[in-house]
Amino acid sequence: MSLQENYTQVEEGIAAACAKAGRRREEVHLIAVSKTHAAEKVQEVFALGQKAFGENRIAELAEKRSQLDKSIEWHLIGQLQTNKVKLLPQETILHTLDRESLVQKLASHFTSVRPLRCLIQVNCSREPQKSGVSIEDFFSLAEKIAAEKALRVLGLMTMAEHSTEETTIRQAFADLRKLSQKVTEQRLFEGYAGWLSMGMSGDFGYAIQEGATHVRIGSAIFGERTFP
Numbered sequence: 001m002s003l004q005e006n007y008t009q010v011e012e013g014i015a016a017a018c019a020k021a022g023r024r025r026e027e028v029h030l031i032a033v034s035k036t037h038a039a040e041k042v043q044e045v046f047a048l049g050q051k052a053f054g055e056n057r058i059a060e061l062a063e064k065r066s067q068l069d070k071s072i073e074w075h076l077i078g079q080l081q082t083n084k085v086k087l088l089p090q091e092t093i094l095h096t097l098d099r100e101s102l103v104q105k106l107a108s109h110f111t112s113v114r115p116l117r118c119l120i121q122v123n124c125s126r127e128p129q130k131s132g133v134s135i136e137d138f139f140s141l142a143e144k145i146a147a148e149k150a151l152r153v154l155g156l157m158t159m160a161e162h163s164t165e166e167t168t169i170r171q172a173f174a175d176l177r178k179l180s181q182k183v184t185e186q187r188l189f190e191g192y193a194g195w196l197s198m199g200m201s202g203d204f205g206y207a208i209q210e211g212a213t214h215v216r217i218g219s220a221i222f223g224e225r226t227f228p
């Protein structure tokens with residue numbers, strides 16, 4: 001299948017999931033995850049009207065960003081090492097803020113005048129190998145983040161367990177939604193936007209049913225990755 005066919009199919013899938021969930025299509029934003037794929041392919045998908053792209057590695061993001069249209073909105077969805085913070089463009093949206101050392105590093109690099117927009121990654125599936133702050137430790141980390149004016153928290157991000165069980169997958173997404181509701185109720189962050197970044201190629205339908213505002217879809221658009 002061509003990129004255009006893949007992209008159309010993903011669009012239709014998102015629209016169908018929105019209809020099933022009784023949500024408006026505009027409530028769900030697609031982030032096309034282009035990691036490992038060449039800038040030419042990103043350009044092709046951009047030409048189809050896609051504006052937001054996600055990358056796992058900061059070096060790869062920076063390289064594609066320098067080659068491609070300046071209006072592209074870039075999302076860093078992979079782990080960020082503290083020693084790479086200086087490479088992160090301020091316009092990037094970081095989905096993986098998950099620990100205090102990273103909070104401190106980001107806070108000393110960015111400023112309240114031009115804060116970094118970020119999402120807190122939460123390990124809702126409780127798998128030990130997954131990154132993200134645990135639900136138990138969430139509020140103590142959130143307090144530290146809220147004290148930093150150089151960080152603007154827009155929402156939360158999670159990855160569901162790799163599973164075929166609908167209930168298992170949806171539980172993680174529902175847990176993130178409930179956590180975000182608490183964040184909103186407690187007015188933890190100034191300018192909190194309630195973003196829920198959840199759902200990938202295999203599970204975005206469930207994520208949309210559970211309230212996802214941003215789905216991160218890679219292989220369903222770009223095809224399988226040769227280098228994971």
Ligand SMILES: *Cc1c(COP(=O)(O)O)cnc(C)c1O
Binds near residue numbers: 078202219
């Ligand atoms: C790679 C990746 C995605 C996209 O995964 P696909 O299954 O290819 O859609 C989404 N989120 C994160 C954090 C990723 O690393």
